Amino acid sequence: MNNSIRFFLPPMAFCLKLLILVSLALPLHAQSIPKCSKPIVRKEWRTLSVTERLSYISAVQCLLEKPAITPKSDMPGATNRFEDFLGTHITQTEDVHFAGVFYPWHRLLLHAYESELQACGYKGAQPYWDWTLDTSSPEAFFNSPIFDAKTGFGGNGDWIPGNSTHPMDGMFVTSGGIDIPDRTGGGCVPNGPFKDMVIHLGPNDSVAYNPHCVRRDFSPSFFNLSSMDNVQDGMAATDFGTFGRTTELTFHGGGHLGVGGLYGTITDAYASPGDPIFYLHHANMDRAWWSWQTRDLKKRLEDISGPLVRFDYDNKVAGNATLDTLIHVGATVNITTTVRDVMNIKGGRLCYTYDKVY
Numbered sequence: 001m002n003n004s005i006r007f008f009l010p011p012m013a014f015c016l017k018l019l020i021l022v023s024l025a026l027p028l029h030a031q032s033i034p035k036c037s038k039p040i041v042r043k044e045w046r047t048l049s050v051t052e053r054l055s056y057i058s059a060v061q062c063l064l065e066k067p068a069i070t071p072k073s074d075m076p077g078a079t080n081r082f083e084d085f086l087g088t089h090i091t092q093t094e095d096v097h098f099a100g101v102f103y104p105w106h107r108l109l110l111h112a113y114e115s116e117l118q119a120c121g122y123k124g125a126q127p128y129w130d131w132t133l134d135t136s137s138p139e140a141f142f143n144s145p146i147f148d149a150k151t152g153f154g155g156n157g158d159w160i161p162g163n164s165t166h167p168m169d170g171m172f173v174t175s176g177g178i179d180i181p182d183r184t185g186g187g188c189v190p191n192g193p194f195k196d197m198v199i200h201l202g203p204n205d206s207v208a209y210n211p212h213c214v215r216r217d218f219s220p221s222f223f224n225l226s227s228m229d230n231v232q233d234g235m236a237a238t239d240f241g242t243f244g245r246t247t248e249l250t251f252h253g254g255g256h257l258g259v260g261g262l263y264g265t266i267t268d269a270y271a272s273p274g275d276p277i278f279y280l281h282h283a284n285m286d287r288a289w290w291s292w293q294t295r296d297l298k299k300r301l302e303d304i305s306g307p308l309v310r311f312d313y314d315n316k317v318a319g320n321a322t323l324d325t326l327i328h329v330g331a332t333v334n335i336t337t338t339v340r341d342v343m344n345i346k347g348g349r350l351c352y353t354y355d356k357v358y
């Protein structure tokens, strides 16, 4: 040590200062990533108190009453804040399904929706619907607390005849041509806080102004795709590509086709977020992904793949999604970020967790 340094710092103090500098440097570095010390906890719908359930429902109704932010020139039909989210799903459907960003994109959408509910005074976290609690029988499914007429989202629609090749006059087949032999409904939401709820975008990929009711068409055998067997099968996947590709068809399909059948809103590949249940279904999708991630967290916080172009699993058209692939949710929140930014639900822009994992 030379004399000039010794002049300012006696040797002992110099060592101390080094120690302080080193110990400061570590937390400073960590601080550059926003800290998530108190994640909000997402819980299963039926485990919320009645008051909590009603406050969630009120917040959704608040979104339905707030004016849309999306410009009419982009989306002539978008009429309220709830439909800003519906619209961003409609316009991006073909980029974010059967593609690598399927799970990350929906994680971002759910986070944005959850924040918007909180801006409406909701104090909790986005609840999820664990379908595996309801697949044991058709009765269990029909009587799920999620469909409760007072403390839930209302039940099945009235019976409307028809099939995929011969729908009833004036009815739009939302299932994309899939026939649903054991469907049971098709009518508008018959009861509960969302009775006869009207959306103004859709069906299918239309963002024109088209008021129509939200429909349900319960189909027990399709709902069974969301069974615990299929969840366990997904959990057994050893890489994200297999996990994503398999489960988008199995338990993801179960929630959509089981509740939406042939005519229902949530069956619609584009306009499914027109049914408020969509967000509880997709919260459980996100929980399934997180459950899978936590089984080998260090590795799976970075494991992403799957085609950039939908259905291009053999990469004939383009490559795979990576951590640097951009995802976007607009216009309500207008977030553009990378897949990397949503890999960890307790880091980056996200700060939530689940009370239970699979």
Ligand SMILES: *[C@@H]1O[C@H](CO)[C@@H](O)[C@H](O)[C@H]1NC(C)=O
Residues within 6 Å of the ligand: 134, 135, 136, 137, 138, 139, 141, 220, 221, 223, 224
């Ligand atoms: C799902 O399948 C099981 C086994 O076949 C059956 O017992 C059960 O009733 C089915 N559940 C529904 C909702 O149809």
Ligand SMILES: *[C@@H]1O[C@H](CO)[C@@H](O)[C@H](O)[C@H]1NC(C)=O
Residues within 6 Å of the ligand: 162, 163, 164, 165, 166, 179
């Ligand atoms: C659909 O309905 C039409 C008219 O009732 C019937 O002729 C046809 O066989 C049905 N198709 C299927 C696949 O059930």
Ligand SMILES: *[C@@H]1O[C@H](CO)[C@@H](O)[C@H](O)[C@H]1NC(C)=O
Residues within 6 Å of the ligand: 173, 204, 205
């Ligand atoms: C839904 O929209 C897609 C994309 O424009 C189109 O290919 C498909 O034919 C539409 N489906 C129906 C039933 O109109």
Ligand SMILES: *[C@@H]1O[C@H](CO)[C@@H](O)[C@H](O)[C@H]1NC(C)=O
Residues within 6 Å of the ligand: 240, 241, 242, 305, 306, 307, 315, 319, 320
């Ligand atoms: C894309 O990801 C899949 C797994 O999802 C993998 O099998 C395939 O090799 C990857 N393709 C490229 C070009 O990296």
Ligand SMILES: *[C@@H]1O[C@H](CO)[C@@H](O)[C@H](O)[C@H]1NC(C)=O
Residues within 6 Å of the ligand: 330, 331, 334, 336
């Ligand atoms: C969204 O944000 C981007 C910049 O991040 C901006 O260019 C764009 O105009 C914004 N869009 C809307 C609808 O606000």
Ligand SMILES: [Cu+2]
Residues within 6 Å of the ligand: 089, 097, 106
């Ligand atoms: Cu979707």
